[in-house]
Amino acid sequence: xxxxxxxxxxxxxxxxxxxxxxxxxxxxxxxxxxxxxxxxxxxxxxxxxxxxxxxxxxxxxxxxxxxxxxxxxxxxxxxxxxxxxxxxxxxxxxxxxxxxxxxxxxxxxxxxxxxxxxxxxxxxxxxxxxxxxxxxxxxxxxxxxxxxxxxxxxxxxxxxxxxxxxxxxxxxxxxxxxxxxxxxxxxxxxxxxxxxxxxxxxxxxxxxxxxxxxxxxxxxxxxxxxxxxxxxxxxxxxxxxxxxxxxxxxxxxxxxxxxxxxxxxxxxxxxxxxxxxxxxxxxxxxxxxxxxxxxxxxxxxxxxxxxxxxxxxxxxxxxxxxxxxxxxxxxxxxxxxxxxxxxxxxxxxxxxxxxxxxxxxxxxxxxxxxxxxxxxxxxxxxxxxxxxxxxxxxxxxxxxxxxxxxxxxxxxxxxxxxxxxxxxxxxxxxxx
Amino acid sequence: xxxxxxxxxxxxxxxxxxxxxxxxxxxxxxxxxxxxxxxxxxxxxxxxxxxxxxxxxxxxxxxxxxxxxxxxxxxxxxxxxxxxxxxxxxxxxxxxxxxxxxxxxxxxxxxxxxxxxxxxxxxxxxxxxxxxxxxxxxxxxxxxxxxxxxxxxxxxxxxxxxxxxxxxxxxxxxxxxxxxxxxxxxxxxxxxxxxxxxxxxxxxxxxxxxxxxxxxxxxxxxxxxxxxxxxxxxxxxxxxxxxxxxxxxxxxxxxxxxxxxxxxxxxxxxxxxxxxxxxxxxxxxxxxxxxxxxxxxxxxxxxxxxxxxxxxxxxxxxxxxxxxxxxxxxxxxxxxxxxxxxxxxxxxxxxxxxxxxxxxxxxxxxxxxxxxxxxxxxxxxxxxxxxxxxxxxxxxxxxxxxxxxxxxxxxxxxxxxxxxxxxxxxxxxxxx
Numbered sequence: 001x002x003x004x005x006x007x008x009x010x011x012x013x014x015x016x017x018x019x020x021x022x023x024x025x026x027x028x029x030x031x032x033x034x035x036x037x038x039x040x041x042x043x044x045x046x047x048x049x050x051x052x053x054x055x056x057x058x059x060x061x062x063x064x065x066x067x068x069x070x071x072x073x074x075x076x077x078x079x080x081x082x083x084x085x086x087x088x089x090x091x092x093x094x095x096x097x098x099x100x101x102x103x104x105x106x107x108x109x110x111x112x113x114x115x116x117x118x119x120x121x122x123x124x125x126x127x128x129x130x131x132x133x134x135x136x137x138x139x140x141x142x143x144x145x146x147x148x149x150x151x152x153x154x155x156x157x158x159x160x161x162x163x164x165x166x167x168x169x170x171x172x173x174x175x176x177x178x179x180x181x182x183x184x185x186x187x188x189x190x191x192x193x194x195x196x197x198x199x200x201x202x203x204x205x206x207x208x209x210x211x212x213x214x215x216x217x218x219x220x221x222x223x224x225x226x227x228x229x230x231x232x233x234x235x236x237x238x239x240x241x242x243x244x245x246x247x248x249x250x251x252x253x254x255x256x257x258x259x260x261x262x263x264x265x266x267x268x269x270x271x272x273x274x275x276x277x278x279x280x281x282x283x284x285x286x287x288x289x290x291x292x293x294x295x296x297x298x299x300x301x302x303x304x305x306x307x308x309x310x311x312x313x314x315x316x317x318x319x320x321x322x323x324x325x326x327x328x329x330x331x332x333x334x335x336x337x338x339x340x341x342x343x344x345x346x347x348x349x350x351x352x353x354x355x356x357x358x359x360x361x362x363x364x365x366x367x368x369x370x371x372x373x374x375x376x377x378x379x380x381x382x383x384x385x386x387x388x389x390x391x392x393x394x395x396x397x398x399x400x401x402x403x404x405x406x407x408x409x410x411x412x413x414x415x416x417x418x419x420x421x422x423x424x425x426x427x428x429x430x431x432x
Numbered sequence: 433x434x435x436x437x438x439x440x441x442x443x444x445x446x447x448x449x450x451x452x453x454x455x456x457x458x459x460x461x462x463x464x465x466x467x468x469x470x471x472x473x474x475x476x477x478x479x480x481x482x483x484x485x486x487x488x489x490x491x492x493x494x495x496x497x498x499x500x501x502x503x504x505x506x507x508x509x510x511x512x513x514x515x516x517x518x519x520x521x522x523x524x525x526x527x528x529x530x531x532x533x534x535x536x537x538x539x540x541x542x543x544x545x546x547x548x549x550x551x552x553x554x555x556x557x558x559x560x561x562x563x564x565x566x567x568x569x570x571x572x573x574x575x576x577x578x579x580x581x582x583x584x585x586x587x588x589x590x591x592x593x594x595x596x597x598x599x600x601x602x603x604x605x606x607x608x609x610x611x612x613x614x615x616x617x618x619x620x621x622x623x624x625x626x627x628x629x630x631x632x633x634x635x636x637x638x639x640x641x642x643x644x645x646x647x648x649x650x651x652x653x654x655x656x657x658x659x660x661x662x663x664x665x666x667x668x669x670x671x672x673x674x675x676x677x678x679x680x681x682x683x684x685x686x687x688x689x690x691x692x693x694x695x696x697x698x699x700x701x702x703x704x705x706x707x708x709x710x711x712x713x714x715x716x717x718x719x720x721x722x723x724x725x726x727x728x729x730x731x732x733x734x735x736x737x738x739x740x741x742x743x744x745x746x747x748x749x750x751x752x753x754x755x756x757x758x759x760x761x762x763x764x765x766x767x768x769x770x771x772x773x774x775x776x777x778x779x780x781x782x783x784x785x786x787x788x789x790x791x792x793x794x795x796x797x798x799x800x801x802x803x804x805x806x807x808x809x810x811x812x813x814x815x816x817x818x819x820x821x822x823x824x825x826x827x828x829x830x831x832x833x834x835x836x837x838x839x840x841x842x843x844x845x846x847x848x849x850x851x852x853x854x855x856x857x858x859x860x861x862x863x864x
Contacts, residue, residue, distance in 0.1 A: 044581065061494075062854055138854075153435045153436060196512075398847075402838075406834075422566050422570075
């Protein structure tokens, strides 16, 4: 079955995935007026993943950090969006096989990003929380609040603690920012909501296998971050592995197999590519990334490309590929649009070169760390820079305003307004 | 099992339901400092039902019209909230049996409100949409948008139409306001999102068995409303019954059993009380309402009361009880608080007398109808009055601001920003 897609005389570029890379590529290609652009995604919205943790902790609503894909491309010509799950690529027939039928392409771009990699914990992953999608963020919000409601119902202190405790595995940006936001909830929000509970009984644990959190940033940033987290009451275990989780509340960690009890177990310790079937196994590298040349062309395929987190451009300077962050995806998308134009005109292609503008993370109000290529700073000013960069990057005027308003509200009231259990979350029904 | 609830020397009032009546009663009782107030609800939030249709049509986010119950009662003494499903009342033991255990009471107030009454369509109700809760509103939003995505995939015009068409049964305020909001979506929003679809193929049908819509309002209000709806392209069938719905898209209506095709079938044609078991059957009246005396005391029970939509105070002036609207619930709650005080002091009780401040409904931008006791008006001014009254009634500063911002955005852009399919809705999995 072929789903109805308007005919065009222009060569068709099919893009799988409407993340930062896919959206940018579609925008750049539409501008050239030389292609019919067909964008596929399983959702009808683009997710601004860097702020998911604020949805999970009640600071923002989901509608503020997600944006209608159709809206982004209103009134654009030669653009088609279809909501579709891609099953595999038929590289011989130049077709993408999806749940809505087969879609042919002249050029195909895989921009499917990553999903959580649970490593050895795959078997029990449905009992854990993760934070890659809007439904996952809403589930986490509901789950934590439901546990607090349940903690009220017991007078057994061990049970109470276990219901309130939260373990986060992975001290990267997601783990750190989530730990900070939860620390603020514990300090400012939950005591007002639950005067009957003793918040001293609640612990937030952050586990990181490396010797420091934010190991991709500078040492000064890591140190400051650990200080900030401790100020918010987060217990940090660096150079420490989590060895086991029983799917309920028993967490085993460290060389001596020590045990803590925590109902909420959040996994942020790694990602793997969202692979699409049909490609030669040789091009699939560690972490399900797809090997490309310096033009993002997948090795061995003349008209198939990969950009962003799923792509691994293995070069001298990048033996393990580029960092899996939004700026790489956006820059690769911009260049690929140019290279597709050049290809059409049989002009030489340009090799990708990443311009690293720095990285940052926030722990809480007035607490952030910023590493620029030549300058590193932390504290209140870093926090304002973090706010400004994230606001500017948000898609859409309405979302920017909504987020500003909520941030102002959160700042002055010390409150997090979005703590409603609108769809209760029960383990084992994780799929949305 | 008894869930942990702090002891108190004050007599305990248990309130079931945190709607307009339950919240008001709790507030009034707390002020007296003479009672321990235990409020039960199956959700941890209060829903502002009058604006649910705007959540369903993408104009507002759910977090703006729902409000944390704990937040409403921050720092209040002698107040306890528990999230609980009430199963029945044990009137002999003065206990409420819930999913979290038994809770004893000195006084009990049933303020459980209503749910959708599907009448003869009960068997197929899981295939219909309704609009009494936030999850239902979100399901409707997702379902309509999913149907539009699917309409893109077929070139069969009948299928396309059926996917886009919407049937609303019931021309009361909910049906009218929903029809108007959908008419605006059809006119302003959907053409931009779906340039590939011919919106002429989409029909919105509104069915009402009475000879006019809004039959509880004045004739001039009904007439103006029907005119407004027609301007927005809504097809109105008054004095017409819907006879059958096949659970997919076949709708049979009228004396001649005519057929239309519509995947989205919305039922807003009636409500019935959310009954709690354990009461004498004699006090349960038509529509599952509970008969009370003029003090909201349930007939035959000395210390059990019912207020709001579930209560039927059958008197000379109100042979079928009061209208099931928020002002009745709020006024009954205020009086019941006073009467409970009076009862404690063995003072005489005051009989309830409803002060009707009028009613109103909106159809769309600049289009509303208002009936005051001595004055009726329609149009732009009525619309502003409608906006102001609803804003003032919303609970919480943050929600007021968020709603104002979204309304301003919607007004100037003609857009509805919240059209994300965040949790896809599939029939037969309606329960959240």
